[in-house]
Amino acid sequence: MASAAIEITSQEDFLIHYNDFKARFARMQPEKEVIVRDPEMDVEGYVVIWNTGISKDGPLGRCGKGGTRITKDLSLEDVRRLSRAMAEKNAAAGLPLGGAKSGLKADPNAPDYEAKFKRFAELCRPLLHEHGGIFGGFGYDIGGKPPYNALWACEALGSTRSFTGKPVDMGGTDYDKEGIAGLGVAVAGKVMLTYHGVGVSAASFAVQGLGAMGAAVTRYFSEFGGNLKVLSDPKYKGAWRFHDTASPEMIAALTTQDFEAVNALLPKEATHLGEDCFEALYQDVDVVFPCAMEDAITAENAPKIQARFVCEGANNPTTEEAHEILFTRGIHAVPDIIANPGGIIAAFVELTSNVDNEENAKNRTKVEEAKRQTIEKVTASTTAFLDLVKQVAAPADKVGDFIAWRNILYGV
Template identity: 30%
Template sequence: MTTNVPLLQETGSTARDEGPLADAQAQLAAAVATLGYEPGLHELLARPRREMTVSIPLRRDDGSVEVLTGHRVQHNFSRGPAKGGVRYSPRVSLDEVRALAMWMTWKCALLDVPYGGAKGGITVDPRRYTRPEIERLTRRYTSEILPIIGPDKDVPAPDIGTDEQTMAWMMDTYSVSSGYTVPGVVTGKPVALGGSLGRASATSAGVVHIALAALEHRGITATRSTAAVQGFGKVGADAALFLAEAGVRVVAVSDQYGAVHQQDGLNIHTLQQHAAATGSVVGFPGAEAISGEELLTLDVDLLVPAAVEGVLTGANSRDVRARVIVEGANGPTTAEADRILADRDVLVVPDILANAGGVIVSYFEWVQSNQAYWWSRQEVDDRLARRMHTAWHHLLDAAAARGLTLREAATVTAVERVADAHRTRGLYP
């Protein structure tokens, strides 16, 4: 069903550790106050433009039927088609998807990509289902949200619990309904189906471009620095590898099962092989076992939270010893933690810049799919690096000019661009 939703938080309220939606709304409210926008424009920016919640009947391999719930939220499309990932996780809720869709709007605007923000997901633990069941689940979800997606409407991509195979199934389901192949309906596809070279590791590469720039900004030499990476999935594993290749000593990584620590530096290539063989970083030979919470407070130069939202909170942020935090995940730092870290002069590079490499190369893939013209890996990597470094320097300038933190400056810049697009287009009567 498609619904209009009320304003989800009083515009003047202050979010604490209440979840990602409260944090997203608080960030928007602060940006609106800085920009001096009227309440009507604030409300327009706070509300998702369109939401769809669907029931997904799934026939299990044993013949039984289970009904799951899926969502697709389109926060804003004033600057172009909606864009955002699809996640399969037991944590998925409508409020989480609303927050992630809003952050996607700001991310696309900050990086000057001609998209609005969207997000989708199914409340499901994909580890409990077979591959054929996941395929049926994906195809049914796609068919349910099919009326609101499309290469000129809303372009999904992989996220937590989904991958390029998931996108192949979504593309095929949409294409079968259309009667012809529509490669531009999703991004993050296999290269054989029109995916872009470099897309799979783009988010990780973008995180590392920004991490190295942030270390330099703080006067820290990369080859003499240490790092801890929370999360060893799509983003964290390659981010750890690229950091190590750049000369950073990665001393700890974690996943949902635990964390490992080695003060003289982990061999990330070998650790990736271990995780692929065992399903976890836990038990890596020669490393000390620590908890995921301990990893967040290690004495390192750089911390990369690259798992899920809300891991740095008011309860643990005073114990964080990293001098630079680069957000590989969406919303890993709560509003209260943000204030504490700012007071302690910890440089926090916000998610809407730090992990934007994925949406940038998704944009490149979308352009290539629509034009049926493919770029080399070197072209993709070079274009990504230029985009990330340009956005970084613009953000530093904006923060200095307004006397804001990087997150505040990023949100203000993005909100201003979206609001300008809306005002230029006008309000349809």
Template identity: 30%
Template structure:
């Protein structure tokens, strides 16, 4: 499968070329401003000391402090973390959120660790990274296999290091210590807002549309419910253990209850069992890959039947597959736009912490909707200017232009071309 860092750099190069930017822009943005690797010793339950490797990539802070999640996963790599931090820079720029991109990871298998061991790992991570983190430096958040509880441990450890409460150092926290209402649904809510706007632009009536969702974690399950509320008939969903298909439509509450009881959507009464590969190529109007990266590839892109693909997962479509989809007229809503609701509401949480104020869930959702709608329109308009159906290229140009403008006015580069605009 493609190296995510090489993929990110390739897309960045395309955007810089389309904008006619000084080559220095690419050279700055093609690598993180800072990359940190640390060793984290943790005393395990059996008495031995295990040493874990942790990473933090701070890609670019021209627009503000860096921001991005921490993932605990056995396959975390430096290139993955670097790529994700670059995508975070672009997401924040696209949504006009005053952050740069960051990302962190620890090579571990959290499924094999106790709560006490995970707490030790979480506290050890922030101890090792404390010098380069802070509410005006770099602000982590949950990611793969990290939770609100992990963020609470990190916030507490950082507060002890500071000798004062410093809850704004992380987002995605429990509500009782400054978490934001609306954060749990933010990624899915932002994605469905973008799908709704794209459908309107394409003349697709959502009340007559069908959808399939790969991945039924928090984002996928909430997206199912929100699409159902818009009148979309969700005919198929899947998780890591299998999928289900019912052409009549799947009720989100019933499917969620079944998964809560059994641990999977598989075996849902009245539905036919399918696998994840079959789900991707079903005849439907909207396909939402909300699971893992590299799911739509050169091997299956020509069989995708959806009219609209909304990338809720990071990097679910390989570059070759994306090109095939664009050539076939499939509208791909890129991940840096579609899944940006999470970082947007993380920004709202940070603002609330800084102001010592709490917004209602209605206000959070209203502000999120406004930003997602504006971002989609910027991307759509950029595509019209570029005369392209490639919304990924359009999104990258909008984001890169904004970061470039910030670097230029700060004196990092000299502006040699006036063609770009944010």
């Protein structure tokens, strides 16, 4: 049965299906869990893959995909949890792609990091999709150092097919540098405002966290016509509110993460609200983009939110209790599971594109295709999400999870 055949006719009907899907998803187990080791090199890594049935009729056949996390205290349980979340994110985006995550238990700053990462890639070779396995390959996550991990993995494997987020001249989309995940979040914010009759042009917005995600959201939402009014980040000494609108020079400096330029411009263009980065969440703006951390909006601070709209860029930045409070207060939200699939969409383009490396380097073909698909898919999924929220009158996180679980259980 296709997911479209699951018709919801009322809030009661939604809750019945929601609880059923939640219980069924909770009972699901990974399709494959592998620990790879090289004791002589002190290498230990993990690969966990979920629900490749969702992709069996797609262009890749059975395949799961997600990024590669590298931390010195990583565990199999961590990778299992992260891969499960990727199953939900990929499904919510409507991609015919199972969830996966790989991870290396290592210190990314250690002298032997390169050697360990290359050995980890070699040990995973039999699992890879290009060698007949169901693991779609590696990608950037915490602990990754673009572009080096891509270079190391491709060298170790003798192929560029099993690492996504590669530089453009290697056949990649360079999605971190291009800010494709942030593009998706900005699109979701634009769709949400438009859906509720608010013009994006000159809509005021605040961004908490100006790392790769927040910088890209700032870039693209400004290009859509938004007016950056508030930002916060520890590296910029907390929260700032612009006197009027951020200058083009400021937007450019934030986008490229030119810390020196940003810190020079801020005192000229903005008022310092203090060192508490959470202040950005509480300002009187049209839309807030939490792009910094998990559980940034909680039951304790959700009553302080003044914006009419919240669009999530970070992973799980709003707790379940906070979502309930926002919903009760009439604040519209798009959860990260709906707003933030741009990175995996770009990875899917890299895995499925037939464009050769030379053409890609010359014309940036995969980059433009990844952006096009991100805009198209996030627009469609956000609109469908907002339609369902309106129909069933339920908090954003519940509706987002419902869509993901429905697609996992019944197909995209």
